[in-house]
Amino acid sequence: MTIVLPYRHKVQYYETDMMGIVHHSNYIRWFEECRIDYMEQLGYNYQEVEKQGIEFPVLGVSCNYKSSVCFGETVQIQSWFSLLTTTRMSFNYRVTDAVSGKLRATGESRHCYCRITDHKPVQLNKTLPEIYSLFNSWAEEERQKSQ
Amino acid sequence: MTIVLPYRHKVQYYETDMMGIVHHSNYIRWFEECRIDYMEQLGYNYQEVEKQGIEFPVLGVSCNYKSSVCFGETVQIQSWFSLLTTTRMSFNYRVTDAVSGKLRATGESRHCYCRITDHKPVQLNKTLPEIYSLFNSWAEEERQKSQ
Amino acid sequence: MTIVLPYRHKVQYYETDMMGIVHHSNYIRWFEECRIDYMEQLGYNYQEVEKQGIEFPVLGVSCNYKSSVCFGETVQIQSWFSLLTTTRMSFNYRVTDAVSGKLRATGESRHCYCRITDHKPVQLNKTLPEIYSLFNSWAEEERQKSQ
Amino acid sequence: MTIVLPYRHKVQYYETDMMGIVHHSNYIRWFEECRIDYMEQLGYNYQEVEKQGIEFPVLGVSCNYKSSVCFGETVQIQSWFSLLTTTRMSFNYRVTDAVSGKLRATGESRHCYCRITDHKPVQLNKTLPEIYSLFNSWAEEERQKSQ
Numbered sequence: 001m002t003i004v005l006p007y008r009h010k011v012q013y014y015e016t017d018m019m020g021i022v023h024h025s026n027y028i029r030w031f032e033e034c035r036i037d038y039m040e041q042l043g044y045n046y047q048e049v050e051k052q053g054i055e056f057p058v059l060g061v062s063c064n065y066k067s068s069v070c071f072g073e074t075v076q077i078q079s080w081f082s083l084l085t086t087t088r089m090s091f092n093y094r095v096t097d098a099v100s101g102k103l104r105a106t107g108e109s110r111h112c113y114c115r116i117t118d119h120k121p122v123q124l125n126k127t128l129p130e131i132y133s134l135f136n137s138w139a140e141e142e143r144q145k146s147q
Numbered sequence: 148m149t150i151v152l153p154y155r156h157k158v159q160y161y162e163t164d165m166m167g168i169v170h171h172s173n174y175i176r177w178f179e180e181c182r183i184d185y186m187e188q189l190g191y192n193y194q195e196v197e198k199q200g201i202e203f204p205v206l207g208v209s210c211n212y213k214s215s216v217c218f219g220e221t222v223q224i225q226s227w228f229s230l231l232t233t234t235r236m237s238f239n240y241r242v243t244d245a246v247s248g249k250l251r252a253t254g255e256s257r258h259c260y261c262r263i264t265d266h267k268p269v270q271l272n273k274t275l276p277e278i279y280s281l282f283n284s285w286a287e288e289e290r291q292k293s294q
Numbered sequence: 295m296t297i298v299l300p301y302r303h304k305v306q307y308y309e310t311d312m313m314g315i316v317h318h319s320n321y322i323r324w325f326e327e328c329r330i331d332y333m334e335q336l337g338y339n340y341q342e343v344e345k346q347g348i349e350f351p352v353l354g355v356s357c358n359y360k361s362s363v364c365f366g367e368t369v370q371i372q373s374w375f376s377l378l379t380t381t382r383m384s385f386n387y388r389v390t391d392a393v394s395g396k397l398r399a400t401g402e403s404r405h406c407y408c409r410i411t412d413h414k415p416v417q418l419n420k421t422l423p424e425i426y427s428l429f430n431s432w433a434e435e436e437r438q439k440s441q
Numbered sequence: 442m443t444i445v446l447p448y449r450h451k452v453q454y455y456e457t458d459m460m461g462i463v464h465h466s467n468y469i470r471w472f473e474e475c476r477i478d479y480m481e482q483l484g485y486n487y488q489e490v491e492k493q494g495i496e497f498p499v500l501g502v503s504c505n506y507k508s509s510v511c512f513g514e515t516v517q518i519q520s521w522f523s524l525l526t527t528t529r530m531s532f533n534y535r536v537t538d539a540v541s542g543k544l545r546a547t548g549e550s551r552h553c554y555c556r557i558t559d560h561k562p563v564q565l566n567k568t569l570p571e572i573y574s575l576f577n578s579w580a581e582e583e584r585q586k587s588q
Contacts, residue, residue: 016312018312018365023307024205032453046512055166057166057212058171062210065206068266071488160326160458165459170454176306180307218341219340319466319467349460351460352465353505356503359500
């Protein structure tokens with residue numbers, strides 16, 4: 001069975017703002033880093049899928065900030081499918097400090113599946129059946145864990 | 148009576164990504180631009196308030212993407228208080244195309260009030276009574292408009 | 295005769311870093327904002343040129359920081375052709391405070407002309423003769439002014 | 442003897458632009474990532490030095506782009522002292538593809554040493570003698586290697 005490792009991001013100086021902490025917009029970028037890493041660990045290759053002409057635009061995103069993150073710290077981010085259907089998928093995120101484990105933030109992103117050429121929505125089970133099957137078995141596992 | 152003008156942002160090349168559209172994380176930054184502009188139009192001066200040692204950390208943020216924004220376009224962003232209490236405030240955002248008026252995104256941000264020195268929460272009506280009164284009269288007006 | 299207005303950029307909160315000033319990488323982005331604005335003022339349309347399949351990749355960039363820029367300030371940026379040939383162009387930049395006129399930074403960027411489809415270099419006078427003629431007359435004027 | 446490992450950066454989706462490649466401003470941020478990593482490997486702790494009230498503002502930066510970098514690639518960045526005096530230091534950078542070794546960019550950054558409280562320049566050998574000695578022995582080694 002595949003074991004997904006949490007994603008790690010070392011906080012960069014340019015990610016801080018004059019409040020002395022990481023600017024809140026960067027968490028949205030970290031979610032993207034984490035999501036791509038997560039899907040790659042499941043066996044998905046972003047560039048290959050783009051070559052096949054499918055993209056996963058972001059329909060919505062949210063982040064709840066729990067405690068601030070400072071330069072020099074490393075965050076650990078876990079992500080998992082909170083929803084997977086033939087037309088939509090959503091991810092949940094949980095950001096913690098890599099050393100202390102203290103909760104930094106939680107968040108979510110929602111996506112659809114589109115053809116790159118005309119940005120029209122597609123059904124993932126029809127256009128990328130293998131990827132869909134891969135994601136679905138994983139989402140199923142997470143549904144069971146969360147019960 | 149003060150009339151608040153919607154904020155305008157011209158989309159920059161560096162805000163695009165390889166999907167050919169604005170990267171979704173930038174909307175969170177536009178919300179900040181718009182929020183500061185909005186408060187300034189109400190008579191608030193961000194730097195002055197920071198000198199008085201008060202900051203408005205972001206507790207949460209969300210964005211729902213309705214249609215994509217491209218390089219060369221200008222977006223118009225409206226923001227307004229969706230909540231204002233002595234310990235919290237929230238803003239709603241509405242992003243439209245400046246020319247066609249087409250809806251691009253909606254969003255929200257939630258904030259508390261903190262002392263800069265120790266990041267401890269404060270009550271805005273006690274620490275910045277004039278600002279609180281200013282914001283409150285405006286929030287009240289918006290509550291009435293929305294009914 | 296066309297008069298080119300200097301470009302203005304209001305400094306955003308998210309552009310600052312924990313040193314309390316604008317992060318140095320943002321000046322490179324401001325140069326891009328300014329360069330596009332400058333070319334647009336000369337009568338050039340970026341999107342139109344991209345539709346014609348020509349792009350202006352950056353070959354090199356440099357910035358010399360003279361004094362720091364803070365949140366809330368507005369900078370004024372002037373740019374002009376420092377070189378224009380059939381295969382290359384370079385711009386110089388001068389960043390000053392919009393109020394005090396104090397020098398903030400100077401810089402340069404160097405570009406070539408490429409076909410978008412295969413990223414192969416092209417000669418601007420052959421692929422976009424009108425744009426080349428437009429730029430050239432302007433570059434000539436600046437050569438004369440600088441003597 | 443300390444062996445400094447080259448810095449590695451995995452290219453993120455949000456670092457690309459509509460040209461389909463990494464936006465050129467990000468290289469300046471990578472230089473910062475690399476420079477901090479390099480100094481940390483030499484035994485320097487950025488946050489500790491900041492606590493002692495010393496900062497290393499950027500006086501100038503330059504980058505020469507040799508070939509484009511795409512999403513999904515990993516770059517390897519080497520940095521070394523190109524200059525070290527009691528009042529100034531400079532770094533050179535060399536960005537290559539981590540797999541093919543192909544040259545992506547070269548660059549430089551120039552820095553002075555300042556007190557954080559009043560941003561006044563200081564002499565590194567007087568304010569941080571141990572750090573200066575550490576950097577100097579390393580800069581010396583690199584001077585010898587390059588001969």
